[in-house]
Amino acid sequence: MLVVGQKEEEEGKVSVRSRYLGDEGMKDLNEFIDAICREIRTKEIRKIEVTE
């Protein structure tokens, strides 16, 4: 899940909440895209490390 508000819009960022790590903090949108594209391409099976 990507949460976006004023700060994110101004800086071209997104706040990442994943089911694997929970709150991952603000990230550059392009960096996020690179990371998730790699995860999809390599068909990674990530461990869920948080319980929400």
Added chain:
Amino acid sequence: MKITLKDGSVKEYAEAMRIIDIAKDISEGLARNACAAELDGKVVDLRTVVDGEHALNILTFNDEAGKAAYRHTTSHVLAQAVKRLYPEAKLAIGPSIDTGFYYDFDCPPFDREALDALEKEMKKIIKEGEELEYFTMPREEAIKFMEEKEEPYKVELIKDLPEDSVISFYRQGDFTDLCAGPHLMSTKGIKAIKLISSSGAYWRGNEKNKMLTRVYGTAYTKNADLDAYLEHLEDIKKRDHNKLGREMELFATVDVIGQGLPLLMPKGAKIIQTMQRWIEDEEEKRGYMRTKTPLMAKKDLYVISDHWNHYKEGMFVLGDENDPNAEVFALRPMTCPFQYYVYKQSQKSYRDLPCRYGETSTLFRNEDSGEMHGLTRVRQFTISEGHLVVTPEQIEEEFYGCVDLAKYCLTTLGLQDDVTYRLSKWDPNNKEKYLGDAEQWDKTQQRMREILTHLGIDFTEEEGEAAFYGPKLDIQAKNVYGKEDTMITIQLDFALAERFDMFYIDANGEKKRPFIIHRTSIGCYERTLAWLIEKYAGQFPTWLCPEQVRVLPISEKYNDYAQKVKAALSENGILATTDERSEKIG
């Protein structure tokens, strides 16, 4: 008398003794926990009187056979409770099973309230702590005994036994059951019990017989173990694909469409599409050629393939078979003969082989509607099917390639540790069910055995599970309830190339019969989806998620930016949505 125990120690006694008394002599604790025993490798009752020289192992709940005796005794307690509360109920059978026990009764079904009442009565019986008493009767007398008790199912069971049999019974207080044992010494040995559910089951598992009421239960020696098992059952229920898959809107079934004909909803269809694209690309990398062949054919095709003889009741037949002027078709139950005709479109030389054909193939199988279940027992499904036409010299390498592809698919999905391998052989006592002769079968089975051993694969062997045209490697997985299903199969076929007159020209210019390998990469997609739902409890790996990213603006003001982010994600092939509810995110 001389007894050698499992730890190698030796006990000597002056006279013959019951095993339970030997256990007491060893230790009171052991006697308390004893459930059954192993005498010279054979499971026996604790009441067995031993004399002479023997190897003895006292079994407790921690041994499989001990656990089975413990739970089987609990099933007798259940039957006793049922007879007390429902004297009209007739007793059928009540064995122990992997997860506990069941007992079948001829009586109306039980609801939860009735099960709770039975459970209470069982606890009372356990508290009464009656000894179980073993006795025997000649067959005729035993039949009379059960006739007098008005237990027709027991009478039928006894009548199935040979004339000269001695029939054994166990009695506890007011209850007697026909039983071979072994059993605990007394009902007070039972500690933690739970009746799980009640469902219908046919007498002797035959749908032509009466539907009985089956009660499932389980029993443990410790409350904590029972609680852990019940918690595990709750977790299973949450994962059950037939429940969770519907809740997640991955699939649905509709009465007016039919049983075993699930609708894949947008999210479920997306997951299957992702898998199909992946498998098709992977097969292409491994030298497969794609075909797209008809979903039905004239009856004539199935006559040649012998499906008409061996599998007709499993096919949907279109047209009136009894009208000599009608064209009769059947929906295909497999793709094999279609791909054989792809092969036969031109003459092949040994240099053209192996020919690896793959097809994302929709198939139809007419199974009993009572058997239909979620995405795993269906009448129409789509499978990553394929046939390899190979020379005899290529069998090992190509078979290896198929196993390697299957293992790659399982590993990518994270399922590699959840499967077992089974070599499915023919049934030599039922030869007319199969094509080919004993020599062909033995030779091919031996060849598969060697390949599997060479690959370092641990496998079991099972008679009577082969296809009618050859033996197969079945890759088996269990669903959340522990029920085993075949996910992937790789079959070696020595028969059908001849029936379809397929050949290739060898290096000497001579016509030769090829072998055919029938195989799937990941099996049928619906079933794989069911398996993934249960494996991941619906939390799929990102690459399989129908929704990979959700963008959430913290207020309406940022909807435009959220749309921009979503567009950038979609542009990169990421499955994204926005969630523009106006409420604030905390």
